[in-house]
Amino acid sequence: MNNRRRLYAPTTLALLCALAAVFTMAARPARAGWSTFLAAGALVTLDFESIPGMNNAVGHGIPSQSRLADQFGQTAGVRFSSSPGYVAVVNLGAGHAVSGVNGIGGATAGGTLTYEPGDPIEARFVRPGNPFQAATTSMVSIRGDLRPTARSPLSMFAFDVSGNPIAHVTVPEADGLTLRIEKPGIHSVRVVGNGSTAFDDFTFRATAPTLTVQAAAQIAPSILRHNGWGLDPRRSHGERGAVMVPVTITAPANEDLRVFVRATSHTAGHAHDGDRPHGWLLKSPRRELPKLIRGFRPGTLAYSTFEGGLRINSGSSGEVVLYYVAPEFSGEEVITVATEEANASQRTTATHHFSVKIPALVSLRSEPQEGVTLTGSTPEHPEVWSLEGAAAAALREAAATYRASQESDAGANGLPQLIARLAAYGYDFPLNADFDENPAGLHLPQAPEEIIVEDVSLSEGGLLDLDGRWTANQGHLGHRLGTHLDVRSRHLYVVPGPQRVRGSGPYHLVGRSAPRQRVAPPAEGYRLAVGDDRLTAPRGLAPFRDTDVRRDAEGNPVTGPEGQPLHYDAAARREMNELVKKVHFRRLELLIDALWNPAPGVRGVFATEGNHIHVQYD
Numbered sequence: 001m002n003n004r005r006r007l008y009a010p011t012t013l014a015l016l017c018a019l020a021a022v023f024t025m026a027a028r029p030a031r032a033g034w035s036t037f038l039a040a041g042a043l044v045t046l047d048f049e050s051i052p053g054m055n056n057a058v059g060h061g062i063p064s065q066s067r068l069a070d071q072f073g074q075t076a077g078v079r080f081s082s083s084p085g086y087v088a089v090v091n092l093g094a095g096h097a098v099s100g101v102n103g104i105g106g107a108t109a110g111g112t113l114t115y116e117p118g119d120p121i122e123a124r125f126v127r128p129g130n131p132f133q134a135a136t137t138s139m140v141s142i143r144g145d146l147r148p149t150a151r152s153p154l155s156m157f158a159f160d161v162s163g164n165p166i167a168h169v170t171v172p173e174a175d176g177l178t179l180r181i182e183k184p185g186i187h188s189v190r191v192v193g194n195g196s197t198a199f200d201d202f203t204f205r206a207t208a209p210t211l212t213v214q215a216a217a218q219i220a221p222s223i224l225r226h227n228g229w230g231l232d233p234r235r236s237h238g239e240r241g242a243v244m245v246p247v248t249i250t251a252p253a254n255e256d257l258r259v260f261v262r263a264t265s266h267t268a269g270h271a272h273d274g275d276r277p278h279g280w281l282l283k284s285p286r287r288e289l290p291k292l293i294r295g296f297r298p299g300t301l302a303y304s305t306f307e308g309g310l311r312i313n314s315g316s317s318g319e320v321v322l323y324y325v326a327p328e329f330s331g332e333e334v335i336t337v338a339t340e341e342a343n344a345s346q347r348t349t350a351t352h353h354f355s356v357k358i359p360a361l362v363s364l365r366s367e368p369q370e371g372v373t374l375t376g377s378t379p380e381h382p383e384v385w386s387l388e389g390a391a392a393a394a395l396r397e398a399a400a401t402y403r404a405s406q407e408s409d410a411g412a413n414g415l416p417q418l419i420a421r422l423a424a425y426g427y428d429f430p431l432n433a434d435f436d437e438n439p440a441g442l443h444l445p446q447a448p449e450e451i452i453v454e455d456v457s458l459s460e461g462g463l464l465d466l467d468g469r470w471t472a473n474q475g476h477l478g479h480r481l482g483t484h485l486d487v488r489s490r491h492l493y494v495v496p497g498p499q500r501v502r503g504s505g506p507y508h509l510v511g512r513s514a515p516r517q518r519v520a521p522p523a524e525g526y527r528l529a530v531g532d533d534r535l536t537a538p539r540g541l542a543p544f545r546d547t548d549v550r551r552d553a554e555g556n557p558v559t560g561p562e563g564q565p566l567h568y569d570a571a572a573r574r575e576m577n578e579l580v581k582k583v584h585f586r587r588l589e590l591l592i593d594a595l596w597n598p599a600p601g602v603r604g605v606f607a608t609e610g611n612h613i614h615v616q617y618d
């Protein structure tokens with residue numbers, strides 16, 4: 001609890017700087033048709049068949065159509081050179097070239113074909129679509145031709161962006177040999193010949209700029225608005241605050257990037273879609289945060305896609321810091337940073353997953369508590385009974401107290417006495433569970449009642465949008481930390497339409513236990529369930545009639561002093577109704593006492609709302 005208090009400091013901004021996790025780009029799956037779209041991480045093989053090959057005549061001039069330099073720069077991200085700015089594409093013929101008919105060889109400064117080590121083949125990696133920007137790869141290989149003449153070994157050297165050697169490989173000449181280097185950060189390779197061997201099938205892992213996104217892995221949801229009516233306003237102020245963390249993005253220098261945020265659907269107990277708002281991304285929180293906090297949106301729908309994404313540039317340092325402000329809803333959120341290529345499949349992306357949640361809530365469903373019944377599930381929110389640990393302990397105590405007090409309530413107006421007297425009249429103790437429809441006394445069990453817990457919090461807390469439409473329009477503003485719970489009472493019921501608050505009945509009852517609370521009905525009124533409609537003014541219900549024979553609890557006729565069967569005359573019905581009222585009233589009193597002060601030193605904060613009591617243990 002103390003941790004949470006610190007999180008929701010009374011200031012409007014709680015800044016968490018934890019960098020708990022680092023998430024870097026994930027390679028996209030390889031795809032066919034690399035010449036059109038190059039997916040980062042895919043293996044690319046150049047077989048040189050698309051360029052007209054010259055005769056395999058060492059020392060002959062290389063015709064211009066057989067010169068290979070930048071032809072694969074745009075598409076594949078690799079540029080070739082030898083002593084001049086190109087290499088030779090040579091028609092070796094089938095069975096000599098590794099694939100097809102073409103291979104490549106070096107070029108002398110004078111522009112003639114050569115396989116000598118003094119004129120090696122160089123390949124440099126660049127950004128596909130931007131051949132003037134350096135790139136790196138993590139794997140390069142090339143094959144020797146299929147007709148070795150066994151003169152001497154062949155070598156390949158790899159260099160980083162600064163030209164420093166980082167790896168090399170040497171193999172003896174053999175039929176279709178492979179020179180292969182696997183190492184991150186390869187910007188160029190130099191393939192050194194032996195005077196006779198031609199090369200073919202240049203293969204590498206598609207190049208990509210390195211993007212990273214670093215931020216905390218888990219943060220609490222923001223609380224940007226007050227609780228609804230009926231709660232202690234001093235506490236409500238303390239629960240207001242934006243939760244913000246820095247998000248550090250690294251990329252090549254001066255790179256144009258887009259950043260966007262998505263909330264993962266059906267997370268944190270929201271089993272509904274629609275336009276689910278997500279957290280905010282701020283470039284300058286000092287200026288933007290105050291505006292955001294003044295608004296009344298629990299999240300934003302801005303920058304949800306690449307197209308609508310926030311545009312940033314990595315600048316000369318290659319590093320940008322944005323500020324992520326958690327939405328009021330819990331759930332998984334994903335930040336994506338993408339390079340700006342127009343074609344989606346050419347973009348490099350990096351993602352970071354935020355888990356927005358109130359951690360370690362206890363689910364009353366997976367850990368049932370004795371004396372507690374759960375209700376309030378809806379298709380939009382099937383599980384609404386997660387509770388913070390201390391609040392769960394308070395509820396457990398309250399349930400035990402409520403049960404014990406119903407059984408041991410002493411005196412003539414104690415529950416056991418009242419129920420025994422009703423039973424002697426032959427009252428039928430109706431068990432109508434649908435107490436919204438027929439509330440007035442038509443649920444009055446003989447046995448002790450459980451505490452009926454309606455909504456508490458979603459499994460990971462956060463704003464519980466009762467309307468299922470991502471708003472706070474229907475209240476429940478406090479049901480996000482696992483400390484507020486609604487207890488349904490069968491002894492309170494809702495009266496549609498505005499009601500005048502009278503100075504007696506349930507209003508005083510609740511007010512007495514929680515004298516500091518404002519207790520007033522919101523849009524709907526509520527009443528104590530007073531009596532049994534069948535005994536007083538029937539509303540289309542079958543009443544007990546004067547001709548009905550009274551029966552006792554065992555179903556035997558109740559007889560008068562002379563053994564004659566007794567009927568439900570007006571006096572008997574009046575007396576029964578008084579008893580029904582008293583049972584309702586006493587049960588409500590005992591319920592409130594149990595919830596209000598469940599254990600020494602634990603105090604609930606209360607309000608009645610419609611047919612339930614809002615309880616707050618924090």
Ligand SMILES: [Zn+2]
Nearest residue numbers: 270380465468
């Ligand atoms: Zn929802």
Ligand SMILES: [Zn+2]
Nearest residue numbers: 476485486614
């Ligand atoms: Zn409530």
